[in-house]
Amino acid sequence: MTVELLLWASVVLIVLAGCYNTGMFVLSRRSTKNTRTSPAERFYVFLLACLNEEKVLSESLARITALPAGNFLALVIDDGSDDRTALTALSADPRRIRLHRRTLPNARRGKGAALNDGVRYLRESGVLDGYDPADVVVCVVDADGRLDPHVIEAVDPFFDDPDTGAVQICVRMYNRDKGLLARMQDMEFVVYGDVFQTARRSIGSVGMGGNGQFMRLSALNSLGEGGPWSDSLTEDLDLGVRLIARGWTNQHCTTASVSQQAVLDLKRLVRQRSRWFQGHLQSANLVPLILREVPARPALDLLYHLSSPVLILLTSLLPLSFVVALGATVVASVRAAHLLVSPMWLAGPYVLSFTVAYAYGYVYARRERELGLVRSVLLAHVFVFYGYIWFAAGWWGFWRMLTGKRTWLKTART
16 A cells, blocks of 8 residues: 555656646747847956866866957956965966955855855955946856857847846856766756756746856845855855845846866765755745745746755655565566566556656757757656666755755865
8 A cells, every 4th residue: 555655646746747847848949039129338257266176277267268258357266275276367367367365264165155255356356446237247157167159249138138137058068978977967957958947037937057147246236235145055046046036037048058067976976966955955945035025926936946855855765666566566476477467557657757858858959969869869768867866965965954064075176
C-alpha cells in the first residue's frame, strides 16, 4: 500500500511539473520584439567580484576592454585575494579597468558584500559624477565571464523603457565541448534561459542570475541604503525578487550571452549546486514581501519558483519508489513463474519522465545547430538523469541549513 501511494504521488507530482513546463514552453515560443524607441547614451559599469581569480580574469577583462562601445568601464573588486588577481587587473587597460581592493577582516564576506562595496566605491570615487542614475547601467560579470561583443548593443534598447530595472542575458558554457558533464551544464542554462526566463517575460517574473545581469543604478538605489545585494548564498535571486517588489520590470535578453566555465568535476558540481540550493532555501524569507508587494500573476510564479527546493526534495523520493515497485513486481513474477505486468507498463514512466526531453532537445538544437535535432534530443534524455544531481545537492544543502552552516568554499577555476 505504501509503495502504491508513493507511485501515485510520483505520477501527480510529475504531471503537475509537466503541465507547468508545458505552459512555460508555450509562453516562451511567443515572439516578443524589442525595438528601440529613442537613442540613448548610457554609461555602463561592469563589476567583477574576484577572490583568487588570476587563472581566468585576464581573458574576461580582454573581452570587456574590446567591446565596441565608448562609454563604459570595468571595476575589479579584489575581495582579499592572495594570488595575482590584483596584478592582473593592474596590467589591463587603465583607461577601462579600475581596481578596488578589499582587505581582511572586511573582505571575504560573500559576493553580495563585495558587490555592495563596489557600488559604494563608484559613488564615492567620483566616477559617476555628472550621470543621472537612470542612465547608469551596472553589470555583474563573474571573473570567468566572457561577454559577447555585441552585448551592450543587445541590452541597451531594453532600458529605453523607464520601468525596466534589470536585464538578464543568456548564460553559456565556453568549455561545453570538454565532456558530457560540461555539455549538460550548457544545456541546463540554455533550457532555463530560452524556456523559463523567456516565458517569464510574459508573466513579469524574470529572475536575475549571478552572471550577466544588467541593472539600472536608479533601480539599485531604490532598494535602500544597506546595499542592493543581500548576504544570501543566492544574492542574485533575492535581488531579482526585490526589484519586482519595488515595481521595476525585469527583462530577459535572448540575443546576447555571457559564457562561463563549466565545472568538470562531479563532486565540485554537486557542492556548487548545494550552495545554490541552500541559498534558495534562505530565500523563503521573501514570501511575505511577494504576497504583500507583487501583483498576483508574477507572484504565483515567484512562489512556485521559491517552492522548488521542497519539490526537489519530494521528487527525489520518486525514483526510489519506482525502483521498489519494479523490484516487487520482478520478485512476484519470479514466484508466479510468469510476468505479472505487460512490458507496456514501462511505457508510462517513460512518457512521464522523458516527454520533456523532446522539447528541451528542440530548444537546444536551435542554439547548437551543428549538433542537429536528433543528437540534441538524445542528449536531452541524458539531461533528465543529469537532473538527479539536484537530489544529492538538495539533501546536502538542506542538511547544512538544518545544522546552521552558512559558509562555503568558492568553486575553484581551472
